Amino acid sequence: MHSACHRLRRALLGTATALLATAATVLGPGTGPAVAKEHTASSPHRVVAYYQTQYTTGSNGSKTYVSPLPLKGIATDVEVAALHLNDDGSVHLNDNPPADPMFDQMWRDVATLQASGTRVSVMLGGAAQGTYANLHRDFTKYYGLLRDTLRTYRLNGVDIDIEETFSLADTEHLIAQLRTDFGPDFVISLAPVASDLSGSTNFSGGFDYATLEQQAGNQISWYNAQFYCGWGSLTGTRDYDAIMNNGFRPAKVVTGAVTNPATCGGYVDPTTLASTVGSLTAAHPDFGGVAGWEYFNAVGVGGGPETWYAHVKGAMG
Secondary structure (H helix, E strand, C coil): CCCCCCCCCCCCHHHHHHHHHHHHHHHCCCCCCCCCCCCCCCCCCEEEEEECCCEEECCCCCEEECCCHHHCCCCCEEEEEEEEECCCCCEEECCECCCCHHHHHHHHHHHHHHHCCCEEEEEEECCCCCHHHHHHHCHHHHHHHHHHHHHHCCCCEEEEECCCCCCHHHHHHHHHHHHHHHCCCCEEEECCEHHHHHCCCCCCCCCCHHHHHHHHHHHCCEEEEECCCCCCCCCCCHHHHHHHHCCCCHHHEEEEEECCCCCCCCCCCHHHHHHHHHHHHHHCCCCCEEEEECCCCCCCCCCCCHHHHHHHHHHCC
């Protein structure tokens, strides 16, 4: 699971009418939520790198900066993690404010990646509790903190990683407001566990993701599904197939894998993972892609951690 410390079907007509009424109230008469653009670039297959560990700690306590720049030309998307909206009204990136000088080099590197064509988003929430409870409790206050942070750091998107109770209505409200404020090019992804998308669990918030896709899918860019920690497997295509059978399109579902066996159960060796990814790409020409949690300790394939991402990119052709 995504952690701030150690890494871990149908809508009734009345419901749809109520949602449209709510959207009209928020957006004004005669308008509706912007529709997400399909982010395919030259290939529909995304390579998503989660980047939470910006510094590693040596045995003597020294800190070494982990630059995301080696991902240039490999990752289509980098997810800076994890942003937290705290009870006291502060915003933290992991354990420090985003403006802390410790992040100055990271923000410069992020801007360099963006200039090269890589989208850079921020992951919101994860295993640390409180962000979504605060959005539920006082949406105006806490959404404002999120919106201003996204603007300040010129981020290309937000990855909504809900690992606490957050209702379907709350989630749709958050997505609709983001889409209204940031427009169709802004990436709005979600990071549920894979079994939530297949309909066998409702861990990521407590609601049905197939219903979310039916009601708000045109505002959602894609899903970074977690196929690890017991919530799914990429040793074969079965768990991805189950998601397709629950009504999702391949273009909307990115397979999330752990990049190091020490991170969490469910690590798949590069050869097996490439085989699974190759099979999914052959079966689905619009296959959504692969996400790796996380970048800093990814087991390289003939090189540094960036080569894990290059390997899965190559497997997709």
